[in-house]
Amino acid sequence: HDDLTARCRAVLLGVAVGDALGAPMEFMTSGEIAAKYGRLNEMVGGGWLRLKPGQVTDDTEMTLCLARGIVTAGGWDLRTIAHEFAVWLRSKPIDVGDTCRRGIRNFMLKGETESPPNQWDAGNGALMRMTPLALYTLGDKELLQKCSIEHGHLTHNHPLSDAACICYGRMIQMALLGAEKSRLRREADRLAAEYPSFRFDPYPGLATGYVVDTLQTVFHYFFRSRSFEECVTSTVNQGGDADTTGAIIGGVAGAYYGLEEIPRRWLKKLDRGCVTELESLAPKLVSLSPQLTQS
Amino acid sequence: MKKVEAIIKPFKLDEVKEALNEIGIQGITVCEVKGFGRQKGHTELYRGAEYVVDFIPKIKMEIIVSDEIVSKVVDAIEQAAKTGRIGDGKIFVTSVEEVVRIRTGERGEDAL
Amino acid sequence: MKKVEAIIKPFKLDEVKEALNEIGIQGITVCEVKGFGRQKGHTELYRGAEYVVDFIPKIKMEIIVSDEIVSKVVDAIEQAAKTGRIGDGKIFVTSVEEVVRIRTGERGEDAL
Amino acid sequence: MKKVEAIIKPFKLDEVKEALNEIGIQGITVCEVKGFGRQKGHTELYRGAEYVVDFIPKIKMEIIVSDEIVSKVVDAIEQAAKTGRIGDGKIFVTSVEEVVRIRTGERGEDAL
Ligand SMILES: Nc1ncnc2c1ncn2[C@@H]1O[C@H](COP(=O)(O)OP(=O)(O)O)[C@@H](O)[C@H]1O
Ligand SMILES: Nc1ncnc2c1ncn2[C@@H]1O[C@H](COP(=O)(O)OP(=O)(O)O)[C@@H](O)[C@H]1O
Ligand SMILES: Nc1ncnc2c1ncn2[C@@H]1O[C@H](COP(=O)(O)OP(=O)(O)O)[C@@H](O)[C@H]1O
Ligand SMILES: [Mg+2]
Ligand SMILES: [Mg+2]
8 A cells, every 4th residue: 555655656756757857858859959968867957948957847737736626626526627727827837738728718718628629639738637537546447537538628629639548547557556567568559459540669759749649659668668767768858749748658657667766866856845745645646546445 | 719909008018918817818919009099198308398299108919819708808908907097098809710820730719 | 890000101190190180080009010012122221231121111000980981081091191102001991890998998989 | 802910930021021922922011019928038137136028029910912812821921930839920811891002092902
């Protein structure tokens, strides 16, 4: 149980670490990163958002909003989550994705909790903030599916985004319960079987905000890396939407490799308040899960 | 989609931006304009002589928004920009047929 | 209600304002713009070298008016702004759906 | 007739003018505006403290064109103005009811 709690913390901290490491690289190409940093594996700050070293962006902040929303409501309440997003949006965050902004604005102004289906909404904005959902629905695949779709549709109503969120959530849950990498690989292959565009072998090398490119990048580096540090480092050095690919792989790598493997020097760079809140929300989320409430 | 244009007093810009931020609006284009209206220009001293400058510096804001939220946007600007004194300015709404986000090629509401 | 926009030669501003005052128009918004058209830019000397600045300073006026007086307004501007030489400019009329006077909250024609 | 307005990055002005010349468009009105959006402003040092100026200088272009060539014009601007990075800008199309060439009094399409 302690191990589970630690792993759950590793999931949320993994997101923050990947976000902060990758954010200064956002919009850079792998070539530009190599030319400027060689192989980047420190939190250097800077980038288009002029970040402080260790500063997180919307990926972690929206993750926190979702986590807060679930814990505050003591369970699943979409409007509480939407409200958290609205409060966050008004707080002038360092960055907000266009699709996320539109969805949250629609909730603020029209009370809508579901964006209309839209062919252009296959961005990674819903996927990037999934980790609290994986913790909260641990032990119940149906609940994971239902919540992933409802939550995703607050901003992104698109089958590829839905499928990506569910697959990612499942992989995190398997890792939390001790599954082998090969088991996780079968889950990724299941997704690619249902939606061939997600095939990542051979890896096309695209790390854009398109949910397909994002997940291919995450899968590619997760299945060929041997440590948490290697996972996240190789991913952010790929550039593109590096804060988000970093955050997403950080989440699943945290679940798989555990808290001990997250480099101390990276954790130290994160804002204290952010770390404390993530560490305190993780056990609260999993304690609400069917896995723990039904045992 | 609609274009909301507002001519406001320059010192009101931040307050109006705030009010728009409260309703999730971030994209705004602003330019400095000269207003002629009921509010008279000011007098200026130039080379010793005093003369009336008959225009007033104003700020013109342009915000493209989707139809459903136009009235909320207009209300937000109206409340934030108002002082109750002559020269507060005007808001006008016109219809926009197409919008393109240059970076991504998105069109229509997705570009907003 | 209509928006009348006019791109005119800067030195014509006062004459056009006069002509509009004559027909009771007082509310005008003006901004400095750069025009590219058939009228070629001028040459400038900069660090000894002469080069062509390919734009011409223009003034852009915007006047929101009620439908009945649009043509009067267009004619007034046209006559006052005209020199008959290239670059006199253009007037365009677009439809306005709503106008608000911020000071009073008046809407529609009352806001004009 | 349509008005095509484009908010673009200032350094893209020449490229866009080129692209428009390519398709026979010569008449353009341009003004310098301040953009507020997702692209961050620059930092300034003031009394030792660094702070971000929250707007970005942009260029606003206005081109009145006939209906048939609107999409060509929009595409031309979109391709020429695009860098793929945040802040590339937006294009909007509105309907124009009347155009007058001041120099000649020509109206409608002849004025374009
Ligand atoms: N009909 C109009 N068309 C365009 N701009 C106008 C019009 N009326 C007013 N304005 C703009 O609004 C500003 C304020 O108008 P003004 O008449 O001074 O005060 P108020 O609207 O409070 O009576 C003017 O300086 C001008 O820029
Ligand atoms: N199609 C257009 N769209 C927008 N502005 C235009 C257009 N055509 C002309 N202009 C503006 O009008 C000004 C005068 O146009 P120009 O072609 O020089 O002279 P003329 O209209 O007298 O032939 C230009 O500098 C430009 O600001
Ligand atoms: N809804 C809008 N209404 C008016 N101008 C806008 C709007 N959205 C964006 N703009 C203008 O476009 C510029 C670029 O927008 P921005 O959000 O920075 O990047 P992008 O469109 O590439 O995502 C802004 O600086 C602003 O001038
Ligand atoms: Mg981010
Ligand atoms: Mg990102």
